[in-house]
Amino acid sequence: MTTGKLSEKMYNALNEQIRNEYFSAYLYLAMSACCQDMNLPGTANWFRAQYKEELSHGDKIYDYMFARSARVKLLQIDQPAFEWESPLSMFRNALEHEKYVTGLINNLVTIANEDKDYATLSFLQWFVNEQVEEESAAEAIIAQFEMAGASKGNLMYLDKCLGKRKAENGD
Numbered sequence: 001m002t003t004g005k006l007s008e009k010m011y012n013a014l015n016e017q018i019r020n021e022y023f024s025a026y027l028y029l030a031m032s033a034c035c036q037d038m039n040l041p042g043t044a045n046w047f048r049a050q051y052k053e054e055l056s057h058g059d060k061i062y063d064y065m066f067a068r069s070a071r072v073k074l075l076q077i078d079q080p081a082f083e084w085e086s087p088l089s090m091f092r093n094a095l096e097h098e099k100y101v102t103g104l105i106n107n108l109v110t111i112a113n114e115d116k117d118y119a120t121l122s123f124l125q126w127f128v129n130e131q132v133e134e135e136s137a138a139e140a141i142i143a144q145f146e147m148a149g150a151s152k153g154n155l156m157y158l159d160k161c162l163g164k165r166k167a168e169n170g171d
């Protein structure tokens with residue numbers, strides 16, 4: 001059966017969340033490309049690592065659905081923005097986006113509660129914790145760019161710091 005051990009509502013919402021995670025990946029890859037164009041290789045590296053992390057979030061839900069005997073339905077992914085005026089505006093956009101994703105995760109938790117679907121509730125806890133990290137990481141970097149101001153030297157230093165981020169596997 002397509003929805004497996006999930007309610008139809010949860011099945012549809014998880015398919016949507018896979019789409020949202022892959023859209024997040026696409027958005028951060030677009031930001032990475034924009035940074036490359038701005039000659040900010042370190043910041044581009046940070047967003048590239050974030051892109052990979054988002055892919056792993058989508059994959060995590062994909063694998064979970066099959067573990068619950070549900071067949072994933074892949075949905076269309078929107079085109080992300082193309083231009084940002086500065087790395088600061090990208091991180092502000094990233095924070096706004098992560099807050100939106102937190103709302104989606106909370107909605108999934110509400111559905112799992114309504115369904116008394118304790119397995120999915122437990123699975124989603126990882127995403128609840130991850131969103132705390134995602135928002136706090138973006139907030140910290142925004143504060144650093146705000147402090148750096150328009151100084152080229154400060155921006156180069158920050159870019160170098162962001163270049164140290166390594167891609168994680170999302171666990």
Ligand code: FEO
Binds near residue numbers: 021024054057098131
């Ligand atoms: Fe998949 Fe940025 O949360």
